Amino acid sequence: MKNKALKFEKITQICKMRKSLSYPSFLIAICILFSNCHAGAKVMAQKIEKPLNIILLIGDGMGLAQISAAAFMNGGLALELFKNIGLVKTSSANNYITDSAAGATAYSTGEKTYNGAIGLSKDSISLPTILEMSEAHGLSTGLIATCSITHATPGSFFGHQKNREMHKEIANDFYTKGIDYVAGTGKPYFDMNRLKADNYTVHTGKDLIGLDAIQKYFWFYNDSIDAPKSAERGLWLKQATSQGIQFLSSNKKGFFLMVEGSQIDWGGHANDFNYTVTELIDFDHAVRAALEFAQKDGNTLVLVTADHETGGLSLDAGSLTNKTIEHHYSSTHHSGIMVPIYAYGPGSELFTGTIENTDVFKKMKSLYGF
């Protein structure tokens, strides 16, 4: 109201001045007023919209070289559709080079911790995760990974343990949390009786089943700890993601879903270029599924990032006709290079620029209003 009154006063003044002003001066006055209005409109447009749902997709070990290679060899990626893009610094509390536990804990809790820690501060104090906060606020939650659910990345969203190798203990942290939809491997670490007591419908196998009238769903890809590569999995990750989104989106209060392309990292550790690229293309199918839902839904923020780059991958030469790339890895470990973050949907403009990995949690928390 105050602004409106001021503007009206300005216009009246200009009209009065009109008589005493030369025509060019009058035009300049109008231009100044218009530019003020324009600046005001810009500030209005910058008011951050808040999402109901957040889908966080983590490509483990997915740096720009991996993305560039997959985009070139695949003839494009869903990742290229994102307009709001930033860079993430990945160092952990005790090491310039993070591991996946500290990397995922930064995303899940907003604090940098020591390499190997799952959902704990650098002083080994248990920290609430964005998934646990979502549950506490009545949202639905989900976790999907192409590895054991107790592995560092998914484990850091519900587990609180000093060492990422403590798979049994991490699995023990899962019960009674109320996580609604889970898909991955790691069945031997879980107690089926406790899952049943927690009202889970447990399904083991590669194929989808209908989820009507199911309360909580735990989908083990197989009976094993290990997950096969994408060539054997087919479009499992995309299916698990699409179905998970449908399942979780029935909650009118919103949902939080984390999806991990776990094995991009394993291709990097093995210095296996084809493994890296095929896992990334597989992950990109899940990204597309999330993006398509968000475009229709309008209340969903989609974030795609990595915990770190793996292998120090370098793209040295390529053939435009054969779509092949000559490359080399500089190590079999993670590297310290920043990783990209892609954002789409309400609040996505907050994820541009150069940020710390811990900022991703802080921004998600603030957008949810927790």
Ligand code: MG
């Ligand atoms: Mg991982």
Ligand code: ZN
């Ligand atoms: Zn790794």
